Amino acid sequence: MSHQEQALVSLLSQLALSFDGAVLGFALAYAAIRTFFKFSATSAALRKLRRAPYLSVSDLRSLLADSPPDADSTSDGGTIVIVRGTVDAKSAVDGSWKTLRPGVLVSRESGDKGVILQRTQTCIYNEWKGLLGWTSDLRAFIARSWRKQESTSLRKVPFVLIDVGRRPSTPEYVVVNMDGSRHPLPLTTVYHKLQPINASPYTFLQALFGHEYPVGLLDEEKILPLGKDITVVGLGSLNNGVAEIKSCKDLPYFLSDLSKDQMIVDLSIKTKILFWGGIAIGSMSVGILGYAVVRNWNKWKQWKLQRQLQQQRQAVNNVEPQIDDDEIEDVPDGQLCVICVMRRRRSAFIPCGHLVCCQGCAIAVEREVLPKCPVCRQEIRNSVRIFET
Missing domain, CATH: 1.10.287 (Helix Hairpins)
Incomplete structure (x- = not known):
């Protein structure tokens, strides 16, 4: 690292x-x-x-025509069904003179026929830092996730499902509506090739300064081939008398190889x-x-206690300049404050009545969280200054 x-x-x-x-x-x-x-x-x-009912293509029409909408119906007017069938081109069952052309897609590389064709080109980069590439790691974290190294093109044509094992001439079929579907597709890989990219003088400069440079191009083609048996999970409905099924966003499957x-x-x-x-x-x-x-x-709580102590110290510092000079000069030993041992005893604690502290120390004791007399350790409520006549 x-x-x-x-x-x-x-x-x-x-x-x-x-x-x-x-x-x-x-x-x-x-x-x-x-x-x-x-x-x-x-x-x-x-x-x-x-x-959801699991049925064949020939049973779907009778189910949609005879069964009223149940609890699985949606606001789109469809009923959730699971249909198992074989992929075929829509032109094979239309029977119209406009469909004389085969409505299928042909793989450019393998020549296989299908109804969905996906082509992906992935550029593979070398990540060597080079002699001056000390910043490439930081760039990798910031910029690589934003940079596209893969380009994908997806083509689709209308297709239908027919019963498994029947000939395309069968009148029973269901139209698969792919509009708005974002579900994963059970595509078959028909072409997969990695082509190296020849180096150029510009590539040498990229490597020298630590920039990523392409070293290979991966071409892939995937199709949904004719004659493949798949399972369609979605909303079934009758559209002008023709059975149709489309994806449901609440379900994780649409076209799948699973039963x-x-x-x-x-x-x-x-x-x-x-x-x-x-x-x-x-x-x-x-x-x-x-x-x-x-x-x-x-x-x-610790911060609050420290703040209270700091306020008490500030209060003592504010009181000290107001103390008379006679509290410090020529004080007998028996009348010195028991806390600071510098000033004369001037304040008595209430209710114990002990006169053992100067005014500043008495105020400091009084403002503690649990104020107690330093002599008898009795809890005090207040202090009063004693004046001599």
Whole structure:
């Protein structure tokens, strides 16, 4: 670990442990609250998946036509369903003269056909610091997360699901509506190649001054191929008599390779991890915050006591200039103040009545948190100055 990394780690640790760990406690409490929110959302999704019917494409139309909206219906007018089918192009089932062209995408590198095509280019950089690259570590923490090293393009065409094992000519199909979906896609990698980048004179200068320079370009192509069996989880509805399914933002799945049972097992494991993780993080935050509260409360009481003592000293200093000179000059030993042993005894304590302190020391004793007579240790309420005739 470089010096810049050590300095950053030290700064973050000091910030987390400031106020006796209160900042760390609040951060853990925030993480625990977010964990419980995720647990609640995952549990709700799990309940919806368990109640959702798991059926084939041919059974979906009759279910949507005959069954009234139930508890799983949403404001969009759809019912949560789980459908297992085979991917096919929409042009294969349209039957219109406008669909004579195959509505599919073809991979430029492999030639495979699909309905979703994703191409990714990732530039790989060398991180050598170079001779003058002592600032590269700090730049790595600040700037690298903002800099894009990857570019992705995604193309989609309309597609449908047909029953598994049936020919594309079957009239039973369901249209998959991808609009607004941000769920992960079960794509298949059809092309993966790493190409080295030849060095140039500019590359030498980048290396010399510690700048990152590209050394390779990774090309990837992923598709959702025709004929792939997938599971679609979403809101089913009839659109002009045609069965349609679209994504539901409350569910973590839309297109998936998993079956209904596998999804339920996966979500059950996630709910348990989120539940116990939230309890563990919440317990840690409560313990750290409790410790921070006690420590800061004790520090506040100590600061308050010190401030009171400081005010008492200031009061004594303000009183001392008003003391008569005869209290200091030619004072017999039996009449000296028992505290400062410098001035004449002038103040008597109430209620014990002991005349053992000068005026300044009597005021200092009187302003203590628990004022007590220095002779009999009885608690006092006030002091009174005694004048000689």
